[in-house]
Amino acid sequence: MKLQQLRYIWEVAHHDLNVSATAQVLYTSQPGISKQIRLLEDELGVEIFARSGKHLTRITPAGESILKVAGEILRKVESIKQVAQEFSDETKGSLSISTTHTQARYALPSVIESFMGKFPDVSLHMHQGTPMQIAEMAANGGVDFAIATEAMESFGDLIMMPCYRWNRSILVPKGHPLAGHSAPTLEEVAAYPLVTYVFGFTGRSKLDEAFKSRNLTPRVVFTAADADVIKTYVRLGVGIGIVATMAIDDELDDDLVAIDASHLFASSITQIGFRKGTFLRGYMYDFIERFAPHLTSNMVNKAIKCHNKQEMEELFKDIELPVH
Numbered sequence: 001m002k003l004q005q006l007r008y009i010w011e012v013a014h015h016d017l018n019v020s021a022t023a024q025v026l027y028t029s030q031p032g033i034s035k036q037i038r039l040l041e042d043e044l045g046v047e048i049f050a051r052s053g054k055h056l057t058r059i060t061p062a063g064e065s066i067l068k069v070a071g072e073i074l075r076k077v078e079s080i081k082q083v084a085q086e087f088s089d090e091t092k093g094s095l096s097i098s099t100t101h102t103q104a105r106y107a108l109p110s111v112i113e114s115f116m117g118k119f120p121d122v123s124l125h126m127h128q129g130t131p132m133q134i135a136e137m138a139a140n141g142g143v144d145f146a147i148a149t150e151a152m153e154s155f156g157d158l159i160m161m162p163c164y165r166w167n168r169s170i171l172v173p174k175g176h177p178l179a180g181h182s183a184p185t186l187e188e189v190a191a192y193p194l195v196t197y198v199f200g201f202t203g204r205s206k207l208d209e210a211f212k213s214r215n216l217t218p219r220v221v222f223t224a225a226d227a228d229v230i231k232t233y234v235r236l237g238v239g240i241g242i243v244a245t246m247a248i249d250d251e252l253d254d255d256l257v258a259i260d261a262s263h264l265f266a267s268s269i270t271q272i273g274f275r276k277g278t279f280l281r282g283y284m285y286d287f288i289e290r291f292a293p294h295l296t297s298n299m300v301n302k303a304i305k306c307h308n309k310q311e312m313e314e315l316f317k318d319i320e321l322p323v324h
Contacts, residue, residue: 001040002040003073006073007074009037009063048062075277079279090281090282095124095287096145097144097145097146098128099134100130100225101128101226103147114290115283132150134146134147139157147270158275159273161273161295161303162271162292163291165321166244166267167267167323168245169248171240171256173234173237173257178257182259184264187216192219194222194240195220195239206265206266209266241256245260280300294319294322303315
């Protein structure tokens, strides 16, 4: 069994069983990958992939178990490389982050600017997606950090730490009936068509819970993952917007009226997560603390030692999270 063979089956499984696409990513040949997969299956005495002719059609039950262990081995190998890099040059390396548009556009720019100023030789890669995709990328080892509000609890392999609280604002065009209301009721908001986040994005669940608790059925006429897109359709008169308050720019959005909605919806908490067993290099600790100052290296190391959600909550119970 070769490490290269484990890499091949892992990459094929994560490229929709497309051997040709995998070969392009790994800069090798399609026949070479197919041959190594066959050799590994012959050695193990089981099929990892079911086939129809020359095409891979699905992962077998045995393959699912083998791939899980292969992923763990490959991550350990990556950790070994990270350890070596830390000792050879602790200021060089790479950092990959998966996050939502709102975090990338409004919460992270200043953090990344200061981080890159201190670590110019660290290449930073940002991936955007749905909260589920974000958490999955971190759980699979595809990125170092996941930053999101929703879906993080779905993955038990992630160490998740609270970063900050945030809430929402209602956006309406100037002259709208709600523009003069400093504290509209949920019933008044529900009377208008809504433009807001796609379900599963940016604390959308808190919004839905609030309406449900009052037996209200909001008329959501347009959804998007991008706060700037939501604002565009509010300007077009499609409906009133509900967005994260941090996504409102006083200068760029001066044609809209923002109404604080923290009295209507429970606050949400943005978290940063990474896979258990991840070797954190010095600059990774630095990034975490820049994004959430209470997450010092000492606090992060304590979080790593927590065995369950209850211990994690106990660790952070006395921390007053900043509000964005």
